[in-house]
Amino acid sequence: MSSPSSPSAGFSSEDPAAAKAACRKLAALTRAKLAAAEPDAARALADHAETLINRFGTGIYAAYFPIRSELSPLDLLGRLGGLGCVTSLPITPAEGQPLRFHRWAVTDRLDDGPYGTKQPPADCALCRPDVILAPMLAYDQAGWRLGYGGGFYDRTIAVLRGAGYQITVLGIAYEGQKLDKIPVGPYDMPLDGVLTPSGLLPPVPHENGGLTAD
DSSP: OOOOOOTTTTOOSSOHHHHHHHHHHHHHHHHHHHHHHOTTHHHHHHTTHHHHHHHHOSSEEEOOOOOTTOOOOHHHHHHHHHTTOEEEEEEOOSTTSOOEEEEOOTTSOOEEOGGGOEEOOTTSOEEOOSEEEEOOSEEETTOOEEOOSSOHHHHHHHHHHHTTOOOEEEEEOOGGGEESOOOOOTTOOOOSEEEETTEEEOBOOOTTOSBOOO
C-alpha cells in the first residue's frame, strides 16, 4: 500500500505528547480531504463484511457513530447485522473511564452524546464486543493508531484484555490516512489490523514488519 507524505516526519520522538499534537492537526486536514474525495468509501467498506466474518466470526461487533470527517462504519455495521452478527455502539463515559458498549442496530434510535456524537439510549442492553471497529486520525504499518487524545479506546482495550477477554481491534480508515510512523506513548494499544475501503490490512510478519495487504 502506498503512503502519502507523512505528517509525522520531522517530529521529535522524545516528547510523544507534543509529537502527537502536531500529527493530529495535519492528520485531521488529510482525513477531511480524503472524505471529500472519496464519497463512496463507506459503501466500499461495507463490501468487506463477509471478509470480517470469515476471519473473526459472527460475534459481537462494536463500531462508532461518525463525527467530523471520520469514515462511517454504519453501512458496514448494517451489513454485519444482516449476516447474523450482533452489533453495538459505545456510550462515552466520564473522562478517565472506559467505554461501555450497548447493543444497537442501524435502525434503532440514538441519543445525543458528548463531543457532537450520537450514542444508544442508556437502557439498551450492555454487551462485551468480540471485535471493536475504532475511529482514528491516522495509522502506521506497525499497527499504531492516532486518536484524539482522550484515551478512551486505549483505556477500554487495556481494561478488557486485562480482565482476560480476547478481543480484536480494527481501525477504520481511508488508505491515505497511513503515516510513516505514529508517535507512541506508554499507554497506547496497537491495532490488530486496519480496514480500509480497499480491504483488510492485518499486521502480519514480513521482512519489513507491520501491516500488509491481506
